[in-house]
Amino acid sequence: MSHIPVLLKESIDGLVIKKGGTYVDATTNRAGHSVEIAKLLGKKGTLICIDLDQTALASAKRKLKDIKNAPEIHFVHSNFRHIKEILRKFEINQIDGILADLGLSSQELDDSGRGFSFQKDEPLQMTFDAHPDEDTTTAYDIVNFWSESTIADILYGFADETYSRRIARAIVSHRENKTIKTTKELVDIIAGAVPAIYRHRRTHFATKTFQALRMAVNDELGSINDLIEALPEILKTEGRACFITFHSTEDRTVKQGLRAKLDVLTPITKKAIIPTDDEINLNPRARSAQLRIVERI
Numbered sequence: 001m002s003h004i005p006v007l008l009k010e011s012i013d014g015l016v017i018k019k020g021g022t023y024v025d026a027t028t029n030r031a032g033h034s035v036e037i038a039k040l041l042g043k044k045g046t047l048i049c050i051d052l053d054q055t056a057l058a059s060a061k062r063k064l065k066d067i068k069n070a071p072e073i074h075f076v077h078s079n080f081r082h083i084k085e086i087l088r089k090f091e092i093n094q095i096d097g098i099l100a101d102l103g104l105s106s107q108e109l110d111d112s113g114r115g116f117s118f119q120k121d122e123p124l125q126m127t128f129d130a131h132p133d134e135d136t137t138t139a140y141d142i143v144n145f146w147s148e149s150t151i152a153d154i155l156y157g158f159a160d161e162t163y164s165r166r167i168a169r170a171i172v173s174h175r176e177n178k179t180i181k182t183t184k185e186l187v188d189i190i191a192g193a194v195p196a197i198y199r200h201r202r203t204h205f206a207t208k209t210f211q212a213l214r215m216a217v218n219d220e221l222g223s224i225n226d227l228i229e230a231l232p233e234i235l236k237t238e239g240r241a242c243f244i245t246f247h248s249t250e251d252r253t254v255k256q257g258l259r260a261k262l263d264v265l266t267p268i269t270k271k272a273i274i275p276t277d278d279e280i281n282l283n284p285r286a287r288s289a290q291l292r293i294v295e296r297i
């Protein structure tokens with residue numbers, strides 16, 4: 001499924017793009033937001049497009065090539081937690097704005113073959129990086145080698161999974177006989193561990209386990225915290241940062257991280273901005289999205 005940018009107008013408006021300014025799209029994917037930023041920046045502007053997924057970045061590059069009067073665009077295959085080093089590399093001291101549209105894209109979920117979806121039968125990888133180094137931790141490593149208590153803590157801590165202990169126990173007991181290699185095997189193990197009533201709810205019973213493993217594999221909360229930590233230093237006065245989150249753990253991390261920096265980062269709205277009913281009807285994936293915007297004092 002192609003990825004429809006979420007809260008596009010709200011986030012671009014929130015960035016208050018200055019013509020000729022310097023902006024960062026920390027989660028470029030296939031440039032859904034970057035295209036709009038680039039159009040507003042004009043020839044004298046600079047846009048840095050970061051993503052861990054090099055296949056998505058390659059596609060962003062192709063899309064952004066067609067823009068008339070495009071700014072100078074740098075594509076960076078990296079984790080946005082390294083934002084200070086990335087800016088230093090381009091000899092940029094401070095920026096006018098940054099957008100982080102967190103989590104994974106529809107393509108990564110549906111077509112990457114990396115095991116993000118419980119509806120597919122794929123190897124248990126779950127890295128945002130399409131071609132990670134051999135020593136990168138994958139979901140396979142977690143379910144086959146991490147301790148039962150750590151797996152349970154991940155499921156509970158990252159996704160509030162009610163049956164975290166039962167699922168962790170089932171994973172560890174299964175792997176004593178057979179290595180867990182695919183998403184389908186993992187879904188079957190979860191199905192056997194949770195009560196029947198949980199298997200028949202509207203939300204799929206594997207949703208939280210998959211979300212938690214993905215978050216652990218990519219150290220998603222750690223990356224968000226590192227980015228927020230860097231904001232006071234990298235944002236110019238009146239520079240803006242926009243965060244789009246998709247679930248409560250992610251939003252809590254952004255909210256608490258930004259709150260800890262209230263002395264230098266002012267929230268633009270009291271509450272998070274949420275999608276309109278029209279947007280949700282057009283793009284159901286947007287239903288849990290929340291946008292938080294802050295400005296550097």
Ligand SMILES: C[S@@+](CC[C@H](N)C(=O)[O-])C[C@H]1O[C@@H](n2cnc3c(N)ncnc32)[C@H](O)[C@@H]1O
Pocket residue numbers: 003004005006026027028029030031032033034050051052053056078079080081101102103104105128129223
């Ligand atoms: C929701 S998608 C962004 C979609 C994009 N804004 C659009 O509308 O086309 C999130 C992207 O962020 C990337 N990503 C997630 N965490 C990252 C991190 N810590 N550093 C760099 N990229 C990351 C994912 O690989 C994915 O491509």
